[in-house]
Amino acid sequence: METMERYQRAQDGFDAVLATVPADRWDAPSMCAEWTVRDVAGHVVWGQEQLRAWATGDEYTVFAGAPGAPHPGEMAGDDPVATFREARAAAEATLTRDTLDRLTAIPGLGEVPVSAVVTLLTTDHLAHAWDIGHAVGSTGRLDRSLIPGSLEWARHNVMRRPGFFGPELTPPADADEETRWLAFLGRAAWQRVPS
Secondary structure, three states: OHHHHHHHHHHHHHHHHHOOOOHHHOOOEOOOOOOEHHHHHHHHHHHHHHHHHHHHOOOOOOOOOOOOOOOHHHHOOOOHHHHHHHHHHHHHOOOOHHHHHOEEEEOOOEEEEHHHHHHHHHHHHHHHHHHHHHHHOOOOOOOHHHHHHHHHHHHHHOOEOOOOEOOOOOOOOOOOHHHHHHHHOOOOOOOOOOO
16 A cells, blocks of 8 residues: 555655644745635545545535635635644545545546545645745755655646646756755745745
């Protein structure tokens, strides 16, 4: 279950970053254009709920946290850390060998097994952990062991359009692996958070 192990490590990292957000910073700008820190958290919560539906075959018609949604923060509630942990636990309870093999249709990717969605969400958790951490000045680093696999996935699957990923950026010549990965995802790790 290497896919699940990587995913759980990405979730742990995201959880750790969420836990560092000061109470007065949830509505601060994030590194995702037009989204606050709470919006990023709400989007990740939405991803957990959508994953649970894909794993179980249930219909899920909530779009408030979808990529490009105007205010996904409503999905995070008053306590984004607790909301994320609840959504994570509910989704994980549905992920078995059988449900990971279940086919589901993903816009832009076509029909894929749920395990492929888990791989997508590994990158989503890593990138959004950075988005939040960078926005609030958290000094924690991402799990570097996950970056090569995330970059490999992104090179074959990234969708560059509003609400998804921005254009690939050119990092500084002396950039480390994490900065180069972020640049591929359209994130300028060498720039300050927008004010």
